[in-house]
Amino acid sequence: MKFRNFKMVDYVVYGRGSFNQLDEIIAPRRKEGKPMIFLVDHFFEGRPLLSRIPLRGNDKVYAADVTHEPKTSYVDELANHLKNEFGTVSGIVGIGGGSTMDLAKAVSLMMTNPGSSADYQGWDLVKHPGVYKAGIPTLSGTGAEVSRTTVLTGPTRKLGMNSDFTPFDQIVLDPELAANAPVNQRFYTGMDCYIHCIESLEGTYLNEFSKSYGEKALELCRKVFIEKNEWNDESDDQLMMASYAGGMSIAYSQVGVAHAVSYGLSYLLGTKHGIGNCIVMNHLEEYYPDGVKEFKRMVEKNKVDIPQGICKGLTDEQFDKMINVSLGMKPLWENALGKDWEKIMTREKLRALYEKL
Numbered sequence: 001m002k003f004r005n006f007k008m009v010d011y012v013v014y015g016r017g018s019f020n021q022l023d024e025i026i027a028p029r030r031k032e033g034k035p036m037i038f039l040v041d042h043f044f045e046g047r048p049l050l051s052r053i054p055l056r057g058n059d060k061v062y063a064a065d066v067t068h069e070p071k072t073s074y075v076d077e078l079a080n081h082l083k084n085e086f087g088t089v090s091g092i093v094g095i096g097g098g099s100t101m102d103l104a105k106a107v108s109l110m111m112t113n114p115g116s117s118a119d120y121q122g123w124d125l126v127k128h129p130g131v132y133k134a135g136i137p138t139l140s141g142t143g144a145e146v147s148r149t150t151v152l153t154g155p156t157r158k159l160g161m162n163s164d165f166t167p168f169d170q171i172v173l174d175p176e177l178a179a180n181a182p183v184n185q186r187f188y189t190g191m192d193c194y195i196h197c198i199e200s201l202e203g204t205y206l207n208e209f210s211k212s213y214g215e216k217a218l219e220l221c222r223k224v225f226i227e228k229n230e231w232n233d234e235s236d237d238q239l240m241m242a243s244y245a246g247g248m249s250i251a252y253s254q255v256g257v258a259h260a261v262s263y264g265l266s267y268l269l270g271t272k273h274g275i276g277n278c279i280v281m282n283h284l285e286e287y288y289p290d291g292v293k294e295f296k297r298m299v300e301k302n303k304v305d306i307p308q309g310i311c312k313g314l315t316d317e318q319f320d321k322m323i324n325v326s327l328g329m330k331p332l333w334e335n336a337l338g339k340d341w342e343k344i345m346t347r348e349k350l351r352a353l354y355e356k357l
Helices: 018-029 048-052 072-086 098-110 183-201 208-227 233-251 257-269 273-281 289-301 316-327 330-337 347-356
Strands: 011-014 036-041 060-064 091-096 132-137 151-153 158-162 170-173
Touching: 011 018, 018 091, 018 132, 018 170, 036 098, 060 098, 072 098, 072 151, 091 098, 098 132, 098 151, 098 158, 098 273, 158 257, 170 233, 183 208, 183 233, 183 257, 183 273, 183 289, 183 330, 208 233, 208 289, 257 273, 257 316, 257 330, 257 347, 273 289, 316 347
Parallel strands: 011 170, 036 060, 036 091, 091 132, 132 170
Antiparallel strands: 151 158
């Protein structure tokens, strides 16, 4: 058996108010005359967080448009703009949710790798380290802050740039930054963590490394979404650590059916990742009976609506596109259903599942 040699984030700061140390943290990474680029979720435009960013010299802040999940064309556009304007930069700092994290990682890699980011969608295709990159999550759940992938929608598929060069050099985990997240968004993103823990813990790739992190993340999700009756500071602390631990769990195993199916929704319909996972999880009793039961309990307790009927009226061609994208996620299906997964998840069966959504 070949064991994974897992590349982790180099440096981690955790704690309330740790964002205030950002200037000190990135100071040694600054190169003379080369700006530090801050990609900030457009949600924060006009909000106090922008004034707290430690700008020096010719540093620039860019609003990251994450209305939709990052496309390879958007990554290329940003990277080419930075190369044309500055030649190179000291680093990229991503501040926001999972999409902003993925965007920051991808732009960092495209500052030093030729061609388009679409050329690197897959496993271990990236050839050169990117520029310095730091991730500062303001939503908790995706695990993007610790993962070795950056999920992008390309011209033909939705797939990550999975490589040892993808993880951040530094992450700053400050639960205070998640305090004002919209309630629904916080739930959908938190459920991303819950769902990928269920997929990891019930998958064929499970091992003690992923199990240890996955069980802890699941315990924290239950505290936040089932045991607590109201949201408080401790909830943000717990969910931020659940996100980190959940991300570590899937880094050494894999996700499963919900993620594989939601990739198809996202590619065709632009469904956001967290919501997409919730829409799919609602119908996966056959694969995760206990997890789905608990998920529905969380939805009810937190008074959140899960969209229904989003695949109504789609054409055969559109269903085929989603099915092709989903079936392309081979490691996810193998983790969920085993090596013979192609005999279990046929195109017809997957089509029937999409029709329920």
